[in-house]
Amino acid sequence: SQQGEEDPQALSIQEGENATMNCSYKTSINNLQWYRQNSGRGLVHLILIRSNEREKHSGRLRVTLDTSKKSSSLLITASRAADTASYFCATGGTGNQFYFGTGTSLTVIP
Amino acid sequence: KAGVTQTPRYLIKTRGQQVTLSCSPISGHRSVSWYQQTPGQGLQFLFEYFSETQRNKGNFPGRFSGRQFSNSRSEMNVSTLELGDSALYLCASSLAADYPYEQYFGPGTRLTVT
Numbered sequence: 001s002q003q004g005e006e007d008p009q010a011l012s013i014q015e016g017e018n019a020t021m022n023c024s025y026k027t028s029i030n031n032l033q034w035y036r037q038n039s040g041r042g043l044v045h046l047i048l049i050r051s052n053e054r055e056k057h058s059g060r061l062r063v064t065l066d067t068s069k070k071s072s073s074l075l076i077t078a079s080r081a082a083d084t085a086s087y088f089c090a091t092g093g094t095g096n097q098f099y100f101g102t103g104t105s106l107t108v109i110p
Numbered sequence: 111k112a113g114v115t116q117t118p119r120y121l122i123k124t125r126g127q128q129v130t131l132s133c134s135p136i137s138g139h140r141s142v143s144w145y146q147q148t149p150g151q152g153l154q155f156l157f158e159y160f161s162e163t164q165r166n167k168g169n170f171p172g173r174f175s176g177r178q179f180s181n182s183r184s185e186m187n188v189s190t191l192e193l194g195d196s197a198l199y200l201c202a203s204s205l206a207a208d209y210p211y212e213q214y215f216g217p218g219t220r221l222t223v224t
Contacts, residue, residue, distance in 0.1 A: 031210040042200065043153075043215040050210065088153065092210050097166035098143070100153035 004032075004089045004101030012107040019076040021104040023089030024069075031092045032065055034074050037103075038085045046074075046087075079108045112137065114203050114216035122222045128189040131219045135182050135203030141165075142184040143213065144176060147198040156199075159184055160206075188221075196223045 004025040013019050023032070034046040049056045049065045049072070056063045062075040076083055086105050090098040115134045123129050135142050143166075144156040155168040159178035176186040182203075188195055198220050202213040 033210075033212070035215075042217045043202075045212045045214065048210060048212055090153075097155055097158055097168075098213065099155060100145070102152050 004091050004099065006087070006089060006101045006104040008104060009102070010105045010107075012109065013079055015079060015081055015108055015110050017079055019079050019083070019106055019108070021074050021087055021106070023072045023074070023101055025072075025089075025091045025099075025101075026070065027091075029067070029091045032063075032072050033090045033092065033098065034061075034063060034072075035088045035090060035100075036085045037088065043088070076106075079106075081108050081110045084108045114201055114214050116199075116201050116216040116219050118219060119217065120220045120222075122224060123191050125191055125193060125223055127191050128187065129191060129221060130185055130187050131199055131201075131221075133184045133186075133201030133203075133216060135184070135201075136214055139203035139205055139214070140182055141204045141206060141211075142178055142182060143202045143204075144184070144186050145200045145202065146170075147200060147218070148196075153200070156186065191223045193223050196221060 004023045007022045031050045033048045035043045037043050047058045047063050049063050060077045065072045086103045088103045089101045092098045117132045141160045143158040147153045158166040162178045173189045178184045198218045200218045201216045204211040204213045
């Protein structure tokens with residue numbers, strides 16, 4: 001299966017703390033994307049990192065990619081209650097065929 | 111710029127019936143992908159269309175089909191519905207298919223099969 005696998009499945013932290021979630025995948029990829037899904041809402045794209053990139057930042061988000069270990073991590077710094085959501089990694093090959101992981105459920109306690 | 115729209119938002123069908131879902135991508139986006147999301151299987155890729163041609167297909171039975179029109183709007187059809195087809199069906203559009211552009215998702219169509 002090309003599906004990514006997030007770890008941990010669930011994470012609960014206090015507001016202001018950092019949250020780290022990991023994604024492991026099995027096959028070679030062209031790129032990897034992270035998405036957020038709030039309860040009752042659609043998926044929102046957070047960040048895309050290509051296979052030749054090692055790190056990318058966007059606001060409070062930091063994504064790393066280690067293609068030799070077939071893994072990626074998403075770090076959310078100074079978390080807020082509004083960050084409470086499920087986070088998914090999606091691995092892409094050629095074209096726009098993406099395979100989503102099982103997701104990490106993040107709860108940020110005010 | 112308007113986002114990805116999907117119609118209808120909610121649908122209840124009976125086992126054995128067929129259903130058609132519609133997706134209008136963001137203006138200028140040529141690639142449309144469809145995904146099925148269920149609590150047990152998570153998000154699974156159904157198929158992707160670009161310039162009215164199916165470019166990629168996931169591992170779903172032939173009961174699931176789709177098409178894309180010249181204006182990039184896309185429809186997916188599920189025939190002979192089964193209880194297990196109950197899911198949130200998400201459509202995503204992106205600027206092009208050959209480059210990993212960001213995908214923008216619609217709100218989804220919640221299909222319930224009884």
